[in-house]
Amino acid sequence: MKKTVIIIIHSFFLLFLLPGCKKTLEEKPRTFVSPDAFFNSPASYDLGVVGIYRVIPSTLGNNGWLTRESFSDIIAPVSGAYEQGLPVYQNNHKPFFYNVRDQWTNHYSIVKDANFMLKKLDESTILSAAQKSGFTGEARFLRAYAYFQLVQLYGDVPLRTAPLEDLSNVQISRTPQADVYKLILEDLTFAESNLPDNAPQLGRVYKLAATALLAKVYLTMAGNPLNQTQYYANAKDKALAVINSGKFTLLDDFSKVFHNTTYTTESIWEQTYQPGIGGNPLMGNSATAPGFVYIVTPANWFINSFAPGDQRKVWGIKENYTAPSGVLLPFFQKFVDLTYLDAGKPASGAGVSAYTLPILRLAEMYLIAAEAENESNGPTITAYQNINKIRWRARVNKSDPIHVPDLAGLSKAQFKDAVLMERKWELSLEGSTWYDLKRTNTLNRIQTLRPTTLANPIGPYNQTWYIPDVEIQNNNIAQNPLYQ
């Protein structure tokens, strides 16, 4: 009896104990931290800024290529095995396509992460002024980079400069692209003056990276559709500032620019990879061996367009390459590890490639300087010097006069065409191809070069991509007008 009394007392003890324990139901996670508790040291801010870089590799992968390379004039048909690849190539893309959605979402993720850090940095009381401005410059650089992609791809876009606090203000309207560019310039100008001279780690941005990106932004603003031609001068200044900084030098051999696992003397900003953790994904989409699904292979006319002795073709494009499986279709070698093909390894392992991927490199600065100079002042000596520097580097045999001869005696318009062509030869697969067609208002070249491959004729609507369907449905904004 005594025992049972104890039991009853015990059970009633439990009865009254439990309701008192409202704290019992409080969650105390141990695998992540709360946003409020984290920032308590300069190192924590550093890790928050590093966090902004997390999405950049995704913006450079196959969806980036589909959007910025394969819908262009220099590319042969995309493999039918690549889901949604052919429709993009055929100008038959849809607002629900992965590449359309991902390019939008990924860049806005960068904006979100940057805005979050900018707010935390602004509130910080423990950072030194230098730390604060340095981190702020880095976050603003990355935000500007993301908006620069967004505004080129989609036109007017929602502009967020502060983090989302709650769900009441998820819907905001589109900002005219000129205003978006304004923010980009402000951010980059701030970054240029506040970023450190050297990045703490390879892959992070620094002062001259901001200068280089500014050159590109100015060149773009000066072109279609804003046509703010006054910025050609700024573009040239920034490009020359990078060239003349003494920090970078062109490599003599074009082939040495690629197939590296770290920066070269020409690198301004590159994505590095680590095999096993995250490899360069682009080999899988440019090699043509069995199992590989190519979304960028060179069009025939493009292969034939190179001057004799151009390393960018001799090394850069593999024609009639023989692998264990037989002769392969022509492919760009920029990101392809031939030892992999020679060994007959399957495409699935292609992600192991550790080759770096250039986002900004010195060669482009020469071409920007040349183009901007020509646009401002015509084909001056400065213009020729800059473009011929790149052509010199492309020569297989530097002493053979017929190998990629120096340009001379061109009209302004001819020079303009020449620079554009030079960019195709030099920068193909590096993310500028579609942007250049848009900027120079030459998208129609696609219509001219491969009309039979198009499901829909090229038109002004091609100046932007669709706003993704999920954004239209969930934000109160309209589709790009020419698509409606």
Add this chain to the structure above:
Amino acid sequence: MQIYKTRKWGLRLLPPVLIIRIMKLTAVLLLAITMNVSATGFSQAVTLNLSNTSLEKVFKEIRKQTGYVFFYKTNVLKGIPKLNISVHNADIKETMEACLGRLPLSYSIIDKTIVVSPKEILEIITPQIIVPDIQVTGKVTSETGDPLAGASIKLKNSTIGTATDATGRFALSVPQGGGVLIISFVGFESKEINVSREANIDVMLMRKDNKVEEVVVVGYGTVRRSDITGAVSSVSADKIMQVKAISTVAGALQGQAAGVQVIQRSGQPGEGVSIKIRGTNSIAGGNDVLYVVDGLPLDGLSAQLNPSDIESIEVLKDASSTAIYGSRGANGVIMITTKKGLEGKPKVSYNGYFGVQSLRKKMDLINAGEFANLQNEANANWNTDNPIQPRKPIWTQAQIDSLAAKGTDWQDLVYRNAMVHNHDLSVSGGSAGTKFYISFGYFDQDGIIENSGFKRYSFRGNLDQKINEKLTTNISLSLQQSNYSQNNYFNADGGGGVPFTTMVMPPTQGVYGANGKYTVFTGVPWGQTNPYAISKEEHRFNPSLRLIGNATLTYAIVNGLKLKLSAGLDNSWGRTDYYAPSTLSLYVNGGAFENYSNTSTFVNENLLNYNRTFNKHAIDAVGGITYQASTSQNLNSGTATGFLTDIYQSNNLNASSVKAVPGTGYNDNKLVSYLGRVNYAYSRRYLLTLTGRYDGSSRFSENHKYGFFPSGAVGWRVSEESFMQNVKAISNLKIRASYGLSGNQAIGNYQTLGQLTNQNITLNNIPVTGYYLSRLENKNLKWETTKQLDIGIDVGFFNERLLLAADYYDKKTSDLLLNVTLPTSSGFSTVLQNVGAVGNKGFELQLTGRILTGNSLQWNSILTFSHNKTRILDLGKDAHGNPITYKEVGAGGNWFPMILGQSMQQLFGYKVLGVYQSDAEAVANGEPTKKAGDYKFQTAPGNVLANDNRVILSHFEPKFTFGFNNNFSYRSLSLSFLIVGSYGNDIANEFRKYNITLNGKWATTKEAYNNRYIAGKGTNMFDRPQFDNSGSSIRDYANSIWIENGSYLRVRDITLAYDFSSSILKLIKISSLQVYISAQNYITLTKYSGYDPEASWQSATINGWDRGNYPGTKGITGGIKVNF
């Protein structure tokens, strides 16, 4: 009657010594006392108006009116004159007085039996030292009159007992004074009968499974079947063990209970099987049922319970029965009761079988010669946009001819015959105070693909101990060691998925290439080493140990009031060893990892139960507090690659050249609940049940920690009403209705908290930890609520020979835990919110019949039928304030979106109208880039999304599913078969996009090859072979070609068994022995072209998405069952 009373008093006043003497009294005295006690309760009215009638006839008339049975020796009535009797509305006592008052006869009433004996016996109270035993004889039959051989007859509280012979007869000597006989037989309700003197009694036992008095396990208690107001299906042990070679409890339920849909995910042994009760309630919150084993709620129960330890399963379906599980009850509850010991001689049972399984069906694919020819054609047609590009090498006719006979049949190489065997040994028994059940089980099933299989060692011990009159305790412990070898099938059409690659691997390739290495499938970029090599060399081994223990203490406080305290622990440890050797393409020089996980759940329940009957009012109430806490931890080594040797496998990750990055995880959650239920019955006719649970979950947000889930139900046992007494055909009729709320708390742990997540970011070629904001805090997230109305009817016809249980239900689940899509310009793509609603309406019935009940031939049959209609009622509002009609959820993406008004995810895409016969036709149809021989898509806008040609292509939900279970027995032979099926559902056969694509990269079906488009001789079925591009449009876009009719009818099991006769077995001390042979899945009628119509993938909300599952099997097993 005065005389008896006096004697009774006298007895009570006598000192103990005298009592011993009075023991010598004859049985009649005792009977008299008994009668005196029990007679007061009788009130049945008798009206007699008889003249000149024999006493025998009078008794008959009384029996007619009251149901009282008369017992007397025939010579007792000899010489009794005929009577004139007139009583009106008299009770039985008065009637008997009127009949026998003046006669030399006395009577006594025992229950519903009246024993009549000569009065003079009363006078023969003579002291006798030795009293002879009284002889009781009789016959035991079933309610159909068949004799029950081997039924046990036992004198209560003694060791005296016997069993019936083959004719059901028995004879038993009972000590003078008599007592209570317990008559029992397996599968029948036991009966107790008072005996006090020599008698010949005929006893009829009622079958347990047909009796309305059967006890049904419900949440936190039991209820008599007759008093149930909710919708509860019961499945007995023999049905659970019916289909052999099944490792999971869920798999055993297929076709056995109405309203329960069992979804076999694959043929991989040991693979979890999912169950859906009454449709799909939740879009993203999970649709898993709650398993409760002997009162202990268990998470994620699959193959860790030995089905042979199960005594019965109850499926709780409606709100009245599930609301007691509150925030976990919405998807239904499966109550499992394990076997317990019975009082009596220890029983030893062995149950074992052995079987062989094989691929159910082989796909009809093209051979090597046809493949070479296809490559030639595909190559010739491949030129449209790149005329100067080099052609692929072409086979010469001689090569093709020489190939035709050879070639590799990958299906033959990969699929094998696999054995399965199972052994269960149990010992059970007990005395009045202690009952035990101990079992050991061993189950070993190989998969039809090498390196896949499932092995389980299971132990169970259940012990019930009565401590004293008020206190009982129960402890149950179970331990399962499962060794699960998993084949690479979950990767479907990627990462070396074996079933997929087996189908598409070209027959022109061999296992080894010219270089002596394994060949690689290069048809897709994610192709890997050939499937034969992967199945042989890739090892994924998952051993796990699960320990479940539960101890309860029950204290009977006062009459009817019981306190039950219990504590349970559920602990599981799991491990995955993975190794892919360097000979496979999966990793560079091999890859390996090891994962460890441990989950521990503690459950404490404190229940107070009150069960009393006051006159016509019966109350059964339970109230309690429960507490549950779960913690889980895991350690994943990460994948190490680059090993110099394959001997390490996963045991020496440090030897790798590329090191693994380990990760750890931690999760915990708690649940505090208050629950209560009252069952009230008036006159056992009018039933009322009220249930409520107040659940607090740590997973809910700050503002909604607690939720309340009430339900109510009423029942009316119409058959108990007097106006039904004359309806002989209907032996039982009950109408019931319930309404209530239950919840789904399937929010992940910590989902309501703001989160800063760390991620590795590659800088300077090394991973650097970065942090980012991955989730905003959500203070308002709460459970999903399902409101359910259930109206049901239970009818028993012809003395319960035919039983019908039918239910109609209407459910609405609202506040769905749905990832609301945000404009991604916000930086977040989704946020979990309580938005939207899903409805499920349905009808289900179960017919149970004992169709033939002859002495030798018997036929029992159960038919279950379920119809359910799921409808998405609400998906929230979009940014423009309009109802969202289209939503992409989880793995389904834009192929399988949720569409308002449809039943969950449907295939959404383009309708393929055929194949273009000319280029002009393509241009005219608005597809200018297509050519003759390409697939023709419907280009008219559909009606789901504006300016979009996509339409809804599928109907995944079956119109109905059914199960038909039959058991015939003829003397010692019995034959059972179970038919299951589904009607009116589609399957999205994603295999189709590969096996009809004629691009020369992968093998296709003969059907596609034979009906391909050939210019000039155009067919309308399959497109033109074209290297790289053939079929690209049917791979890029979801389309109607993937959709196939998924209806099927399957003979799940046929078993033929033979029981050896007990007379032979007695000699070798075996009480029963059965041998049987059975076949599983041998007959399947379906139009589905894939491996198996029971196919589903990944997300439970898309049933019938086949994308390379482990194929289903058929098998033959033989076994024995022995009881010692």
